[in-house]
Amino acid sequence: MIPSRRRLLQASAVGFGHVALSALLHSDAAAATDVRRPIPDGHHFAPRAKRVIFLFMKGGPSHIDTFDYKPLLQASDGKDSPIEKPRVQFAATGKLLASPWKFDQYGENGIPVSTLFPNVAKCVDDICFLHSCHGTNAAHGGALLKLHTGSDNFVRPSMGAWVHYGLGTENDNLPGFVTICPTLAHGGVKNWGSAFLPAEHQGVPLGVASQPSTDARVKFISNDRWSSPQQRMQLEWINQMNRRHLTDHAVEPSLEARIASFELAFRMQSDMPEAQDFSQETEATMNLYGIDEEVTSDFGRQCLLARRFAERGVRFVQVTHSDTNVQWDQHSDLKKGHDKNALEVDKPIAGLLTDLKQRGLLEDTLVLWGGEFGRTPVAQGTNGRDHNPEGFTMWMAGAGVKGGFRYGATDDFGYYAVENKMHIHDVHATLLHLLGLDHERLTYRHAGRDFRLTDVAGKVHTDILA
C-alpha cells in the first residue's frame, strides 16, 4: 500500500495540484478518496475547451451602453420606466436614460456594438454574446462572490479552483490557476480561493489591483539575498538533511513530498519569470495589445500575460480590470467613466482575441468577459446608472461556442433578462460543460454533504455550443 502510494507520487511530480498531493500523502484512506481528483480519466465527456481566460470587468459595465442595443430605450430618454423596478434596489433611480453612445452593426450577422468597443467590434464573429445573464445580488461584494464562487453568503470555492480541482494543470512548474492583479475588496481572496477544496486548487495571485501590472509577481518568487547558485547549494544541503531524516521515518510520505515541493519551488523560480518575460515578444505583438500606448499599456500587459500563461498550460487565468477609482461603477458620470474604462480595455481585449486566434489557441481556449452585474436603464442622479443584477451581458469567445451569435435577451429597455434567461449558475454550468465537466457530478464532500459550484441549480445552455 505505502510503496504504491509513493510510486504514484514519484510518477506525478509534486505539482500545484496535477494530482491532489495531500490525497496521496494523507494516511487516512477515506480522506484520500475525498480529495483525489474527482474524475480518474480527466473529463466527464469530451471537452471543447482546455483552459479558460476570464476577463473580469470589476464594478459592473453597462450592457445597454456596450453590447445590448435597445432602440426603445434610445427613444424613451427622460420618460418614466413602464417596467416595474425590482423589489430590492441598491440605490434610488429615476427616469429612463438613453445610452449616450451610438451603436453600429458589425460582422457577418450585423451584431450591434457601441462606439465604446470599436476594436472588440471587429472580433464579433468570434464572440457569443450572452444577453440574458442575471444574478441575485445588487451589491458589489455579494455579486462578486456570486460570480466567482456561486454563492453570495457562504464561503465556497471559486470557479477557477473548481476547474483546477476537476482538471488539474498541464504544467507542473507553474500554478494551474493564476489571477492577475485581482481586487482585494468585495470578497478579496475568496474570489480565487479554494474554501474547503484542498489548498493546491486555490488561485495564485500575481500582484493586486492597486499595483501596475508591471509589478505583478507571485509572492516569494525570488530572494534578494542569495544568488541562484547559492540557493541551489543551500537546497542541496537541505535535501541532504531531509533525506537523512527520512531514513528514520520511512513510512511518512509527506516528508518525501516536502522534499519534492522544494525542488518544484526552485524550478518555479525560474519558470515563472520566464513566463512573465516579454523580451521575446515582437513589437507587432506588443502593439497588438496596446502595450505601446500609455492608456492601454497596463491592461494590455495583463492580457499578454494571460496568453503566455495559456500557452504554457495554465488551466485558468483571470485578468481583472480595476483601477483605484471606482472601476466600471458609474453611479454618476456614466459617459466619462465608461469612455475611460472602455478605452483602457478595448484594444487589449481585441488584441488578445486576435493573438489567440492567429496562434491557434482560440480553438481550445475559452475567453469569458463580463462584470458582476450590468447597469439600470433608469438613471441614478442625472447621468449615472445603478447596479442591475436582473439582466446583463457577458460574452464568451473561442473554444466550443458559436461565434457571431447573440443568445438570450433582456426586455425592451434592458432591465430584466426575459428570453433564455441565464443565471450565474447557468454560466458556471455551461463553462464547466465546455471544459468537459458535468456540473452535477463535479462534487466535493465537505461537512456532511456533496458540494458543487452550481449548488443545487445550474443549467447547461446548449444552444450556444458550436
Add this chain to the structure above:
Amino acid sequence: MFQPYFDSTRRNDSAWSLFPVARPSVTFAATTAIVIGLSVALAHPQAGWANDPPAPPTAESGEPEVETSEPAAIEPGETVASAPDEAGLRFFETKIRPLLIDRCVGCHGEDDAESDLRLDHLSDMLAGGVSGPAVVPGKLDESLLIAAIGFQDELLQMPPDGKLPDAEIELLKEWIARGAPHPEADGSGVPAPRKSAINLEEAKKFWSFRPLSSSPVPAVQDAAWVINPIDAFVLSKLESEGLTPSRPADKRTLLRRVTYDLTGLPPTPEAIEAFLADESPDAYARVIDHLLESKEYGEHWGRHWLDIARYADSNGLDENVAHGNAWRYRDYVIRSLNQDKPLDRFLVEQMAGDLLANEELAKLHAADAEAADTAEPTERAIPTEIADLRIATGFLTLGPKVLAEADKDKMRMDIIDEQIDTIGRAFLGLTLGCARCHDHKFDPVSTADYYALAGILGSTRTMESLKTVAKWYENPIPTEADIAARRDHQAQIAQRNEKIASLIAAAKADLAAKAAAEAAEAAEAAEKAAENTNADEPAADEPAAEAVAAAKPDEAAKPEDPEALFSAETKAELQRLRDEVKALEKSPPPIPTAMGVTEEQEIADVRIHVRGSHLTLGATVPRNVPAVLAPAEPIVMPSGTSGRLEMANWMVSPENPLTPRVMANRVWRWHFGRGLVSTTDNFGILGDQPTHPELLDWLASQWTELGWSLKSMHRLILLSNTYQLGSEVVEANLAIDPDNRFRWRSDVRRLQAESIRDGMLAASGLIDGTMGGSMLHVGNYEFIFNHTSKDDTSYDTYRRSIYLPVIRNNLYDGFSLFDYSTADVVNGDRQTSTVAPQALFLLNSGLVMDAANALADRLLRDEPQDDARRVVRLYQLTLARYPETEEADAMLAFVEAFRRVAAERAAAQVAANPQPLGEGDATQSPPAEDAANPAAGTDPLRDAWVAACQGLLVCNEFHYVP
C-alpha cells in the same frame, strides 16, 4: 429539482435503516409544519371557513386570526373536519376541482407526486410535500399553494411553465380564504402523513444521540502497560486487532512533543537539559504542570478555540471592515484557558454571557442604590469579571456577514443562519444549517427544528444597524477609570457651564445696575424737567417711562439678545467658554465596547421560511432546541428573554450527550492530530464513527466529573502511556492498521502554522512575549480594504502569532500557506497540505530571512570562536538535540563551501562595481554586531551561517514532531 431525501448513492447507505420512511406512523415533531397546518384545521372545524361569509380574496385576508401556538399531534386515523356547507362544496366542485385537475394534478397527482406533493386529495394538500403544507384553510399566507402560484419567490414558482391567469389565482385564493371547502373534509379524510418524515425514536438510536455509556474499563492482557484507563481502552482495542504498541518515546522527543503540544513553542536548551537531568519518577508530570501554568499555554490552546469560534479581526466576505474590538474576545479566551475556567461555564458564557452579566449587574445596581440611598440608576463601571461575560458573547458576532446586503430581511436571516451553523458545528457537531431550506437530508433535524433555533437567535440582537454598510452591536464595558474620566469630563463641562452662568448673571447685574443708575439719572432729570414745564403735558412722561423700562433690563431686552449689551471682554470670555463646552461635548472620553450580543426588544418566535426564503413564510415554530435532542422535561422558553441562556444551560446539561462528546473529541484531536471521531465538527450520519466509542464516552463522562477542568483533562491524556508512545514503526502492524487508526504509535505530525512562525522566532531569539491588545492598523468598523485594493495590513512584528491580526480574505501568508483556519467557519480539524508555495515562503520570505539572520547572529555572538560549538548550539536551539558527528561535519562543510561562494560573489560584485561593499577584507572581518542585516556579500562568513541557520529552520525535522 429536488433530490430524493435519502439518496442511496450517498456514502452512508444506513440512512435508510436509521430513518425508515414513516408512512403511516409519523409522530409529532418530525414535521411540525404539517401538524400545525392540521391543528388549524382541527381547531376550527366549522368556524371561519365553512359558515362565515368568505373574506375578500386578498393577501391581507390571510393574516392569521387565531394563534397557532401549540402544535397538536395528529394520530393516524383521526378525522380532519366535519362537512363544509353546500355552497362551499359547489364552489369547489365547479371552480376549483377542474382548475386543479387542469393545472396541477398532472404533476402532483397519483402518477407523479412531484416533490412528494399531491393535490388530488384534501389530506395530501393539508399534509403538503417536502416544503410543507400546500393548503392551510383560511390562511393565505401560510398556504404554499398560494405562494407558488403567486410567483413571489424565484425558487417556488408553479406551474413551472408560466404564471396562471389572474382570475384563476383569485379563485384559488378565494377557496382557501373560505376555508378550503372540500368533500373529503366530511370526516372520511385521513390525513396522509408526509413521506420521508423523521422518526425520532429511531433517530435517537444513532450513536451520537444516545446517552453517554458507562462502559467499564476493559481488562487487558498486558496490564503493566496501562498507566491510566485511557491506556486500557486503547490497548484492549490493539490487542483485539492483533496490534502491538510501539516503544515509548525517548525523553527528548517526549519533551519536544509535549512542549509544542501545550505551548506551541519549542523547548529551550535549558529545559531539555533540566528534564534529562531529572531522573525522579514525576519529572514528566512536573514538566506538564509547569507548561500548563505558563502563559504560553493559553496562547496556544486559546488559538485552538479561536479556530472553533471562526475568530477574525475583520468581517471579510463582501465588505471587509475591521472588527476593531475582536481582540478583547481573543484575550478573554486566552485568559479563560489560563485560568482553567470550567469548559461548561466557558461555553455558556459565550452563548449567553450578556444575560449572566445582566444578573450580576442588577445585583450591583441594587447594592449601589442601597448605598446611595436612591433608586436612580447611575452609570457605573463594569468589573472585569462581568465585562468578560459581555465580551464572551462576541462568539456569536464574529462570523462573516454580508454587510452591504440590500435585502434587509435576507441579511437578518443570513446572520442568524451563520450563528445556527456555528453553534451546531461548534458545540453539537451537527450541520444544523442544512435544515434552513429543507429537512436535513441525513440527520434527524427538521426545518421546524431550525426555525425553533432561529427564534432564539432572532430574539437576540446582533446588529446595531442594517443600513449599508451594516454595523454589528457592541456592549459597553467601562472600567472605573473610564467612568472616572466620564465624570471628570462631565465635571469639566459643568464647571464651564457654571462659569458661563455666573458670567451672564454678573454681566446682567452690571447692566441692570447701570440701567438703574441711568434710570435714576433720567428720572431725576425728568423730575427736574417736570418742575420746569407743565406737568399735564403727556410727552413729558416718555423719557421717564423709557428710563423705568431700562431699569428692568430683563423685560425690556427680551426681544433682543441681552448679551449684545455685554462688554466685549465678557463676550469674548463667553465665546471661549462656550467653544470649550462644545469641543468637550464633541469628544467625550470613549467608553470601551466589545463585540457581542444583547436581547432584542421584541422576543418572538419565527415562522418557517419555506425553502429558506423569507418571501415564503410557513407556520410559526415555538423557540426550542432540536426535537431529537430535547430533554424529557421540556425546556420552557421564557417569554421575556430570547432563551439563549436556557439553550446554553441545556447544551452543557447531563441530558445532552453531544456537547461533552464533541468537546472531549476536540481535545483528543488537538493532542493527537486526529480525533477519535475524525470528523470533529460533524457527529451526524455523514460524519465518521468513533474508532474507540467506549473511550470517547469514558472521557466525556470523566471530564464532567472533573468539573469540566480542561487542565485536568490534559493531565489525564498526557500522562497516559498512549500519549507517550514513540513513533517507531512496528512492521507487523503495517499490514493490519497502516494508518495507525488504533494508535499503536505516535504519528509524525507537521507543526501548525503558528508554531512554524513562533518556533522560528523563538529559536532565533526574536520572539516578543508581550500579551494581549490590538494590533490592527485601522479603527473599529473601518475598511481594511476598500475598492482601491490598497493593502495596508502589517504583520511587521515579532509578537506571538495569536496576536497577529486575522484578516479575512487576506490572511497573513505564513498562515494561509500552512493550512491555518480560513477564519470563516468552525474548523476543529485543520488539514496538512504540502504545496510548492510553502517552499517558496521558506526559501524567500522576510520572516524566514529575519529569523535566519537573527539566529546566525545569536550563534556568532554565543560562540564567537568555535565553529563546532556553533553547530551544537544550532541543533539544540532548532531541533532540541545534539548533532551526530556526520551531521556536524556536513554542516561545517556546507558553511565553508557557502562562504567561499559568497566571497567569490562579493569579489565579482566589487570587480563589477568599483565602490567597496564593506570596509576592509570582508572575508576576514568578524561579524559586525551593530549591523543587524548587512547587505549580501559584505560578510561571507555571516552569509554562510545565515544560510545554514535558514537550512535548519526550513528542514523537515524542524517542521515535524514525532
